[in-house]
Amino acid sequence: MKNTYRLLPFKLLMATLAFGAFQAHAATSVSDADIMNIIKQRIDTDKKGVGMVVGIVDEKGSRVISYGYANLAERRPVDADTLFEIGSITSAFTGVAMMDMAEKGEIRFKEPITTYLPDGIRVPYYDDRKITLADLSSHRSGLPAAPGNSGSDNPYTGFTAAKAYEFLSGYQLKYDVGSRYVYSSFGNGLLGLALSQRAGTDYDTLIKNRVSTPLGMTVTGVNLDAGLQKRLATGYSSKAQFATVPAWNFTSFEGAGGLHSSANDMLKFLAANMDQTKTPLNGTMRKLQMPFEPGNRLLLVWGGYNNKFDSSILGLEGKTGGYSSYIAFDKKAGRGVVILSNADVSVSDIGNKIINADFPLTQ
Template sequence: MSILFKGILTVIMVGLSGNFAAHATSPDVGKLEKALQTHITHDQAVGLVVGILDDNGRQIISLGKSDRLNGPVVDENSIFEIGSVTKTFTGILLAEMVIRGEVSLDDPVAEYLPENVTLPSRDGQQITLRHLATHTSGLPRMPDNFKPVYATNPYADYTVQDMYDFLSGHKLTRDIGAVAEYSNIGMGLLGHILARKAQMPYEDLVKQRILRPLGMKDTTITISAAQKPHFTTGHDPAGEPASHWDIPTFAGAGAFRSTGKDMMTYLAANMAVTVTSLSPAIEMSHRFQHEFGSKDMYIGLGWLTRTGAEATVIWHNGGTGGYRTSIGFDKSRKRGVFVLTNSQDDPDKIAMAILKDEIASLVVEPAETITNVGKFVGDYQLAPNFILSVTAEKGRLYVQATGQVKLPIYVKGQNEFFYKAVNASLSFIEDEAGNISSLILHQNGNHPAKKIR
């Protein structure tokens, strides 16, 4: 029993239903800025940098702070962790190396690993580079020997040897190439292999082959002394400062940091607004390779594509402990958008609202006031060693499960609350005297917890 831990991405995106004009007009920047400001005012976001690229040019909107407590305001040069948007770098890198003739999409992965590493196979079929890039390798989302020493920086102590040990001992449970299942270890392994092939660190390789040719000067894994003042602080679901994440072994899955200025450059390159030596590799990374989860979703090399009756959006999102990112574009309508935030605000919702000209839907209303918050405060026992501690701060309720971060909950109804950070809700139960005596956690079932303090 646990409230789910979030990894370096969420691949769930709001659908493409809605009104897409045949030829998109630029959104009213004033209205958009006012709508986004409500996210800051009502504590849904700490800092936001939003970029729009369309027929009217490039616009970047920056709102909020780099740190909730005492940070400067964010701008286009502020640095954010972009999590799994890194996977699109890895996909383009693979395409670039294929075009150079250095590797082939259908090369067996085992060819690029040390001889003492045994890569799992199934029914005589081997995992290829294409399988890793399209999440069809049969490898799981995360390795079963992933046991972080520090929950606040969970990937920092996972070593290459740990990855090799997992691969050598893992047995695939489904056919290779049959079904796409999102895999951080798969894309992390791909980045590792490409770096081994090029005989240089993954970060250096991406900078040499992708970032420098595009002019993305502040996109990096290693933060320099000159960049430190621009590096924002991430914030957890309770709005508290979160540790930066270090992802050495799975770097290809989510280690990069970037700025609004650089993400605009990246957006322009992917939309073919700017043409560079990388354009063939970028175009190759967009091509459909495999169905991804539903009949309207496909994956290329890293990039995802969602198709609809009125639009086709190429996109990816990302998240680390204190950051969320989304980037998406519709080439036919010539509109692209990216969203960077150092909080738990939903960047996909913002991005899709901009793409669909639904700016009014972004306005955040003030949270409903909770009367008599004190009656809910206490410790509730779900299991012998698993407690939900409910606290109140400034009229708001927070819940912290044993060994996990504190999360805010929001009013749903009388004695009913819900989480925004995870798919769960709580019902508080009153005794005959009107006092709260227990609660029920609604998450993958109904789980009662008695109030013990």
């Protein structure tokens, strides 16, 4: 089994200040050797993975640790340039695009989403409380986790915008809009549609124009050309002892989880969120890390901070039929991580452990 450690060039912004903040919030870290051992244990011993790529940002800079295979039959190893489906982490990119549009006066968070959808689309509401863009992003819309065909191995294949609007028009809310947090991939997809509609483009182009290109991310997107397709890791399902599964096809509902990315690209996104690199989107990202309304600790996109073990972690997990992923960071500790895996087994416990060694691993 091939494993690699890859060091990447990285320049810390305001190094002295960052180091001081790190010292003041000294969460115990995990060494690179320990991280490799954890990955090997998960893949070789626990049989809960096929290939895994870990990208880390901390006081040492940024680097990648990888182990396992992008394709078992070909024995092709994973590395920092291997592409993966990132599932619901797609919503973090949607959120940055949304905030960018809000800063430029193109949208308003608390306007009903009907403002941004084609004329004639019925959107359910509860006691005159209408669903807004903020409700979709903060998962307080009352919409379900997935559409009615969510039992499928590929639940969004063929799920066109027209079908999404049809499903939305017939759905009955089960509780008040804004009254509770319930994660909704359907809401993510609908938000992507609404923003794309307002921007006058498709979702893939929206994300490339507003997020990927400004951050210098060259491979992150929905659609993969022939060259990028060759770099895509094969997805595997743990339900069938790691049998291959087809890639998910989101048709025109890509905001539900349709992006692909690599560790090299995701490190750029992670470092920008941590203010460790200077980009046009630093301020935009910082706004998403703060409550968007007075008296409410809930954040757009990220939900809220994980404060266990004296941490202050923002994180998002993604999962599709044959992939799992996790991105998280603790700016006070000066440490962040992205994990990409081509098996449908959660990796969030590994990510939290890397940020703060006090977090336990799943047994």
